[in-house]
Amino acid sequence: MSKVMLHPETWVDRYSDYLYNYTIVRVNDHEVAQDIISDTFLAGLKSKDNFKGEATERTWLISILKRKIIDHYRKINSNKGKAEVRINYNDTDNEGDWLEEQVEDFSEMNAQESMENEELGLAILGCLESINEKQAEIFKLKTIDGVDTETICNEYNITPSNLWVIIHRARKALADCLESNWFK
Amino acid sequence: MKFKNPCEKANHICDKSQYNEASFWEKVRLNLHLIYCKFCREYSANNQKLTKSIKDSKIKTLCNEDKGAIKEKLYQEMKK
Numbered sequence: 317m318s319k320v321m322l323h324p325e326t327w328v329d330r331y332s333d334y335l336y337n338y339t340i341v342r343v344n345d346h347e348v349a350q351d352i353i354s355d356t357f358l359a360g361l362k363s364k365d366n367f368k369g370e371a372t373e374r375t376w377l378i379s380i381l382k383r384k385i386i387d388h389y390r391k392i393n394s395n396k397g398k399a400e401v402r403i404n405y406n407d408t409d410n411e412g413d414w415l416e417e418q419v420e421d422f423s424e425m426n427a428q429e430s431m432e433n434e435e436l437g438l439a440i441l442g443c444l445e446s447i448n449e450k451q452a453e454i455f456k457l458k459t460i461d462g463v464d465t466e467t468i469c470n471e472y473n474i475t476p477s478n479l480w481v482i483i484h485r486a487r488k489a490l491a492d493c494l495e496s497n498w499f500k
Numbered sequence: 501m502k503f504k505n506p507c508e509k510a511n512h513i514c515d516k517s518q519y520n521e522a523s524f525w526e527k528v529r530l531n532l533h534l535i536y537c538k539f540c541r542e543y544s545a546n547n548q549k550l551t552k553s554i555k556d557s558k559i560k561t562l563c564n565e566d567k568g569a570i571k572e573k574l575y576q577e578m579k580k
Contacts, residue, residue: 437557
C-alpha cells in the first residue's frame with residue numbers, strides 16, 4: 317500500500333474549513349478558533365517528519381488540533397478563579413432554585429441534535445474534499461456563503477453556464493457521497 | 501444554456517430552485533416533467549435532501565482574508 321504524503325502547501329485550501337467547523341463548536345470564538353487553526357498547521361509543519369503515513373492527512377491534522385484545543389483550555393484555566401463556577405441564590409424568594417434553572421434556554425436544539433448536526437457538517441465538508449478544489453470552492457461560495465452567481469462568475473472568470481455545470485456536478489457527487497457515508 | 505435532453509433541462513431547473521432562482525414557469529415545467537420521469541424524481545428528491553442537510557448542518561466557512569492570513573503564516577514557516 318502506498319503511504320500518504322503530506323502536502324502542507326494545500327492544507328489551508330483543503331482542510332481549513334473542516335478544522336474551523338470542528339473548532340468553532342468547541343471554543344465558540346472566531347478569533348480563538350482562527351489562532352488555534354494556524355497553530356495547528358504550524359505544529360503540523362514542524363512535526364511532519366513524525367508522520368508515518370498511516371492515517372489520512374486530515375485525520376492527522378485533527379489529532380494535532382485536538383491537542384491544541386486542550387492546550388487552549390489549560391491556558392485559560394490556569395488563570396485561577398476565572399474558570400470557577402459560582403452558584404448563588406439571587407434572593408430569598410427563589411431559595412432552592414438553582415440559578416441555572418432560571419436562565420432562559422435560547423437554544424431550541426438539544427445536545428443530541430446539535431452534535432448530530434456538527435457531525436453532519438463535517439461529513440459534508442469531508443465529502444467536498446473528494447471533488448476538485450476549485451470546484452469545491454465555487455460550490456461553497458454559492459451554497460454556504462450565498463454569494464450571487466454574477467459575483468462568482470466575475471471572480472473566477474467563468475460564464476453562468478459553467479457555474480451551473482460545476483454546481484450540478486458538485487451536488488451530484490455530494491449527494492452520492494453522503495448517501496454512502498451518512499444516510500446509510 | 502443548451503440542453504441535450506429534457507432531463508438535463510429539468511435537472512438544471514431543479515438545481516436552480518435549490519437556490520430559489522427558478523422562475524414560476526420553470527417550476528411548473530419541472531413538476532410536469534417529474535410526473536412521468538422516475539430518474540429526475542429521484543434526482544430532485546436527493547437534491548432537496550442535500551439542501552436540507554447543508555442548512556441543518558450550519559456549516560461555517562472561513563472567509564478568504566482569514567484563509568489568506570493563515571496561509572501567509574504557514575508559507576513563511578515553510579520558507580525557513
